[in-house]
Amino acid sequence: QVQLVESGGGLVQAGGSLRLSCAASRSTFSINFIGWYRQGPGKQRELVARITSSGYTHYADSVKGRFTISRDNAKNTVYLQMNSLKPEDTGVYYCGADTRATWSVDYWGQGTQVTVSS
DSSP states (O other), X not given: OOOEEEEOOEEEETTOOEEEEEEESSOGGGSSEEEEEEEOTTSOOEEEEEEETTOOXXXXXXXXXXXXEEEEGGGTEEEEXXXXXXXXXXXXXXXXXXXXXXXXXXXXXXXXXXXEEO
16 A cells, blocks of 8 residues: 655646656655546546666657656655646646556556646
C-alpha cells in the first residue's frame, strides 16, 4: 500500500512554468513506476510522464521537450517540472503508482489543479 500526496498546482500564464510534487509514503525504489497523469475538461485521463524504479523515463509526445519528470529518493518524492505551458495543459494532474509491477496504476493521489491562461 502507498499514499500519494500531490502539490504545486496553480494558475499560470501561457509560457510560464510550474513544478508539481508527488510525495509517497514509502520508498520509491520499491515502486515499479510512478507516473503523472492529467484529465482536462471533458477529456479522459491521460499519461503525461512516468519514471521507473530504475530511473527510466517516458513522456507523452505532447509534452516532450517541455516537461521533465525526476525523483528524489531521499524524500520519496517525484517531481514534474513543466515549462512553456500551454492552455491545453490545463487539467487536474494526478500521480499514480504501480506497486505490483503490473504496468498499471493501483494507487492514485487526490490530484492538483493546473490552469494555464492564454
